[in-house]
């Protein structure tokens with residue numbers, strides 16, 4: 700489904716701020732894989748996701764989604780295949796618009812503006828049905844402005860909007876990190892449910908090592924622009940957080956240096 704072939708990315712080339720953020724990453728995901736991504740600060744986790752989403756061109760290598768080679772595609776074109784949710788709940792929704800206006804925008808993404816029409820009763824019923832599944836009582840607030848929602852409600856809505864068109868690939872960049880622990884668990888449960896129901900291929904960056912091992916079916920660990928561990932099946936099932944930290948030290952040759960790494 701996703702094939703990243705030996706990509707390289709250097710920022711600010713030829714300046715004093717030159718930084719090689721991705722140093723040759725190769726990664727293959729099968730359809731329906733849910734991969735958690737961990738690593739120390741500055742390891743290149745977001746740069747990997749941003750390279751796939753097309754925020755900037757990579758310097759070398761290839762990126763394929765399904766049968767499409769998307770390496771040279773601009774970001775807007777990749778958006779037809781890739782959906783993203785970021786850490787900041789403000790980023791995925793338009794605050795001044797209502798819940799239903801946000802949802803219809805997500806549902807009709809990619810359609811010509813000329814075909815736009817008023818929200819139909821059928822669409823409204825569908826939004827209500829999908830919002831009911833969130834268990835946050837948003838189904839009765841379709842005409843409320845999104846600015847009235849809490850961070851958790853907003854992030855749940857963002858996730859719903861990001862997956863309403865069943866993307867080929869879902870990229871989650873620490874999407875629960877800004878939420879309080881209880882809300883974060885709720886949004887994470889919802890994430891797992893939505894991904895499973897739609898068999899979504901997913902990459903999720905997290906600093907929570909417990910989530911990294913318990914969510915999804917595979918975990919990769921990055922360090923200084925490379926993937927240094929790729930855990931799956933039995934090896935992952937039997938992994939503990941302590942053992943994971945030991946493996947990190949062995950593979951990277953350094954102690955884990957991450958202010959935000961959450962151990963449980």
Ligand SMILES: Nc1ncnc2c1ncn2[C@@H]1O[C@H](COP(=O)(O)OP(=O)(O)OP(=O)(O)O)[C@@H](O)[C@H]1O
Nearest residue numbers: 710711718720738739740741742743744745746747
């Ligand atoms: N647009 C950019 N311009 C310049 N440097 C960048 C840019 N984006 C990332 N970097 C640098 O590339 C390196 C990797 O950054 P990245 O954000 O991918 O790390 P990360 O693993 O996501 O880190 P964290 O866990 O701290 O969010 C860092 O040194 C960062 O400062």
